[in-house]
Amino acid sequence: MSATLMVQGTTSDAGKSTLVTALCRWLKRQGVSVVPFKPQNMALNSAVTADGGEIGRAQAVQAQAAGLAPHTDMNPVLLKPNSDTGAQVIIHGQAIGNMNAVDYHAYKQTAHAAVLASHQRLTAQYPVVMVEGAGSPAEINLRAGDIANMGFAEAVDCPVILIADIDKGGVFAHLVGTLELLSPSEQARVKGFVINRFRGDIALLQPGLDWLQQRTGKPVLGVLPYLMDFHLEAEDAIDVRQAHKGAELLKVVVPVLPRISNHTDFDPLRLHPQVDLQFIGPGQAIPSADLIILPGSKSVRADLAHLREQGWEAAIQRHLRYGGKLLGICGGLQMLGSRIDDPLALEGTAGSSAGLGLLEFVTVLEAQKQLRNVQGVLSLEQAAVSGYEIHAGVSSGPALESPAVHLNDGRGDGACSADGQVIGTYLHGLFESSAACAALLRWAGLRQVQQVDYHALRERDIERLADLVEAHMDTGKLRELCGL
Structure with a gap:
């Protein structure tokens, strides 16, 4: 029974x-x-x-x-x-x-x-x-x-x-x-x-x-x-609580998109003792930071237009000129490319939008979602990483010849810019892998990184x-x- x-x-x-x-x-x-x-x-x-x-x-x-x-x-x-x-x-x-x-x-x-x-x-x-x-x-x-x-x-x-x-x-x-x-x-x-x-x-x-x-x-x-x-990972609402931390912190900012998805990606950073993570909502001033992360989105073209309206494109260009690092995850990766096409009107009106043009590739939204649990290593330090893919977009272009992640199934994932300042990946959950999190924090400017076992915390x-x-x-x- x-x-x-x-x-x-x-x-x-x-x-x-x-x-x-x-x-x-x-x-x-x-x-x-x-x-x-x-x-x-x-x-x-x-x-x-x-x-x-x-x-x-x-x-x-x-x-x-x-x-x-x-x-x-x-x-x-x-x-x-x-x-x-x-x-x-x-x-x-x-x-x-x-x-x-x-x-x-x-x-x-x-x-x-x-x-x-x-x-x-x-x-x-x-x-x-x-x-x-x-x-x-x-x-x-x-x-x-x-x-x-x-x-x-x-x-x-x-x-x-x-x-x-x-x-x-x-x-x-x-x-x-x-x-x-x-x-x-x-x-x-x-x-x-x-x-x-x-x-x-x-x-x-x-x-x-x-x-x-x-x-x-x-x-x-x-x-x-x-x-x-x-x-405990939030079902939907963004958890903006701040833990008490020391003075020497890596400053990370994430724009709150209207249709932000899988913002639980950032829970390991919010809990990390050496990271000051801030979610920046509409109308808020965009602060200086060591690392900007563009999160996932359920409506990538509309959320990219929102970013532009809020002044993020100019802020990102200024951030990169002064040596800051930029990471895009899933929808955030797609925004980094040169164009996003939605011919089937999967996320709104059919059409195309110019991307931020920071990595040379194009994304086409397709009806069939890519759903995978994956493992591999980052291009950074060959650090072990595991995560999951949930995306309708298929990306192609020269930038993908320098992948951010080498997956165990033989595929490359995402892209790294030639100057090393911009990284994009389709992998959600990458900060949950201790080695990958530490490698990304070192890349963003943190010299001595404290290892945190996120799975043990959960x-x-x-x-x-x-x-x-x-x-x-x-x-x-x-x-x-x-x-x-």
Whole structure:
């Protein structure tokens, strides 16, 4: 028999991803085979799976917590916004096209079938399926045809835990208000509450917890404390927290593009003790830096036009004149070339855009995405690197004869400029490789680089989350809800 337990949140960023990650590792510690699952995800941070598809990065981290390789069944529907009203729709890891909100609403029945098929396959393999909802179940305008929250829970008849973030304020209103907006059958599904990111003396909170249980008839399953110095890859929002660091720092700036994708690439730099990483948003002054990084983008031509409007092209030229280094990743690589062609209107209106002209190659956007997990060595210091490719563009031109990365499959990836100031690569996740990160930081101007094991940091914090479950939650009730 397989049990399914779902975590839903009162708001976005309430802690759903974090709690699912924590519960997966907590169960794994007990020898329970558990698999993470998110029916529908809307995010521009994605990962490549072992079966050659694309899922949200949060589910890849949850897979790590469960001791599993990421698989497309863990996130059968992924929506990658490419405008305010439209998104690329990815089903079972493969892009099927772009849809606006109205078209996707009509498509939901098909998407729902894909969700249930994946869930059925997982329940056949694992005794516990740990499910993450999306946004809030009380979004009234999205209730019809819902496949992300209570619509899914009703379809598979599973219990629900509702989590809220007390750090945002109004936690009791969030929990009671969300419950009130659910139907009677949905309310019955909610088996308890979790309050996330609490600071202070729990005794001061206890009267509120007692009132909540009396008001709703549902228990508080746990109050999770605020974790300092904690990092877990964000599902969508950019994490701009700054850690305390020394005085001698390499200054790195990243423009925040309207459709920035896989900004989790920069988490290892944000956490590095010798790097001052700044995300520069629209209208902000562009500071001087040792290294500028152009990130990935879901709408490369539109985001390149945005960069120009914000003054980045002139700033980059000035940066290079004064000896600064420039790195482009995925969409950022494509911007470095001489031209970007979109003949099939994959990312907007069909047409071409002039690139920044810093590397001699042309990119053509094609319908078939390139999805690969890869390994190789950087041209810099022959440093070992691993990462993943997620891109629709195919680049060609003389600059690619001096690749940035030599891949183990015999291909060259990206390009290096003749003067050594500009590097472009399609590889996401390259800073997660300690040797590659150190080589890139030395190239950017840091003389003595401290080696940081990013994977060990992530593993440490996953373990800390499991410790919180053990110390601050009703583990007996959790085991009951997991069918154990």
